[in-house]
Ligand SMILES: Nc1ncnc2c1ncn2[C@@H]1O[C@H](COP(=O)(O)OP(=O)(O)OP(=O)(O)O)[C@@H](O)[C@H]1O
C-alpha cells in the first residue's frame with residue numbers, strides 16, 4: 001500500500017474550441033499523502049477544476065495517469081468508475097446541488113439510494129448531528145441557509161465513508177464568516193476521521209487553514225508549499 | 228428511500244406537467260376500456276340470445292338477409308310436425324315498429340307467435356301475468372327491460388302505430404330480447420306486416436335432441452326447394468366474426484390514442500431530464516451508475532402510467548355505463564379481461580416511453596454538474 005492516496009503522473013488536458021486548442025493542464029505531477037488537507041489556488045482558468053475532476057474520476061485526461069490508492073482510474077470504464085466514486089470519493093460543489101423536493105436527511109441519503117440498504121439512516125442522522133443540523137433534518141433546502149445547505153452537502157459527501165473529499169470553491173456562495181465555519185468543519189473532519197481533503201479556493205484565508213498549498217498557473221503547478 | 232420512491236417522488240416535482248402526461252395516457256385508456264367493455268357486452272348479449280334458442284333451428288327462405296325479409300309457406304308447419312326428429316314447430320312473423328319514447332325515436336321488435344311458442348323456450352320465461360291464447364287479439368307479453376324502458380306494466384295499453392295492445396304478461400330471458408321485444412298473437416303481427424294469409428316469415432323448429440339438427444336440415448332442404456335451415460350457432464359465429472373485426476378496429480383506434488399519450492409521457496420525461504441535468508450530474512458524482520439514473524427515470528414514467536392507467540380505467544367504466552344509459556339496448560357488463568388488457572397495455576407503453584429519456588439521462592456526464600451549465 002503506497003502512502004500516497006493520490007498520485008498524478010504527467011496529466012495533460014486539452015480542449016478543442018473550433019480551431020484553437022485550449023491547454024487546461026500541461027503536465028501535472030503531484031503526490032498527496034493520506035490524511036492531508038491540501039488546498040489548490042491559482043487564477044481563474046488555471047486548471048484547478050479540471051485537475052480536481054480528473055482526480056475524482058469525473059473527467060479523463062488527454063494523457064497521463066491518475067492513481068487512486070495505486071489504481072490507475074484513467075483507464076477504467078464508466079461502469080467500474082461509478083463504483084470508485086461511490087466508495088472512495090466524496091464531492092462538494094460551490095452550488096450545493098441539493099434536491100429541492102427532498103428533506104435534509106433524504107438529501108444526505110441520496111448516494112445510498114441505489115444500494116438497497118436501510119442501515120444508512122442512522123449514519124445520516126449522526127452526520128447531521130455532527131455538523132449541527134439535527135434540528136433541520138426534516139427541512140427542505142429552501143428552508144435552509146446557504147451555510148446549512150453546504151453542511152448538508154458535506155454530510156451527503158461523507159455518507160459512503162470516502163477516502164478523499166474533493167471540494168471545489170465550496171465557500172464561494174457563502175459570506176466570509178459562514179465560509180470560515182465550513183472550513184473549520186472540514187478541518188475537524190480531516191483530523192477526526194483522517195480523511196484526505198483537496199480544496200479549491202480563491203480565498204487566501206481559507207487556504208491558510210490547510211497544511212499544504214499548491215498553486216496552479218496556466219495548467220502547471222508553480223508552487224507547492226507545506227505549512 | 229429506494230430508487231422506486233425516488234422515481235415516484237420525482238414525478239410530483241412538476242405537478243402540472245405530470246398531470247398533463249397522466250391525462251394523456253388516461254384518455255387513451257378510457258377509450259380502450261369503454262369500447263372493449265361495450266364490445267364484450269354486445270358479444271355476450273348475442274351469445275345469450277342464441278343460447279335462448281338453445282338448439283332451435285330456423286327454417287327461412289333461401290338467402291334471406293334477415294328474419295323479417297324471409298317468407299315461408301304456412302303449409303310447411305304441418306309437414307314439419309310430422310317429422311319424428313322434431314319436437315315442436317312455431318311459425319313466426321317479425322315486425323320492427325317505430326315507437327315514440329318521450330319525444331325520442333325508438334324501435335321495438337314485435338314477434339307474432341302462436342301458443343306453440345311456449346314449447347320453443349324455457350317455460351319459466353314468463354315472469355308476471357300469462358301467455359295470451361291462440362285466438363286472442365290485442366294482447367302482448369313484453370320483455371322486462373322493454374317494459375321498464377317504456378314504463379308499462381301488466382294491464383297497461385301500448386300503442387304501436389294504429390294498433391293497441393294490452394300487456395298481459397312480462398317475460399324475462401336475461402338476453403337482449405328482454406330489452407327490445409314484444410310477443411303478440413300471430414294474426415295481429417300479420418296485420419301489422421301486411422303478409423298474406425298463407426305465409427309467415429320463418430318457422431322455428433325445436434329438435435327432439437340437438438344431435439338431430441343435421442338430419443332435420445337435410446330433410447327440409449331435400450324436400451322443399453327455396454328454403455334453408457339455419458342454425459343459431461351459425462348466427463353466433465357470424466356475429467363473432469364481425470365482433471372480432473370490430474375489436475381489431477377498436478384496438479387500432481384506441482392504441483393510437485394511447486400511443487399519443489405515451490409520446491406525451493416521453494416528452495414530459497425528456498423535459499424533466501434536461502431540466503435536472505445538474506442534479507443528475509451530482510447523482511453521478513456521488514456514485515450513481517448510468518443504470519441507476521436511467522432506472523429512476525423509467526420508474527417515474529411507470530408511475531405516470533400507473534396513475535394514468537387507473538384514472539383511465541375508472542373513466543372508461545364510467546363512460547361505458549353512461550353510454551349504456553344513453554343508447555338503449557346496449558348491454559354493458561364489467562369484465563376483468565378488457566380492463567386488465569388496457570391497463571397492462573398502458574403500463575407497458577409508459578415504461579417504453581420512459582426508456583428513451585432514461586437512456587438520455589443515463590448518458591449525462593457527471594461533469595456538467597460541476598461546470599454549472
Ligand atoms: N469543457 C470545456 N471546453 C473548453 N474549454 C474548457 C472546458 N472546461 C474548461 N476549459 C478551459 O480550461 C481551462 C481551465 O479551466 P478550469 O475550469 O479548470 O479553471 P479553474 O482554475 O477551475 O478556473 P476558475 O477559478 O475560474 O474556476 C480554462 O481556460 C477553461 O476555459
Ligand SMILES: [Mg+2]
Pocket residue numbers: 048049050168
Ligand atoms: Mg474552477
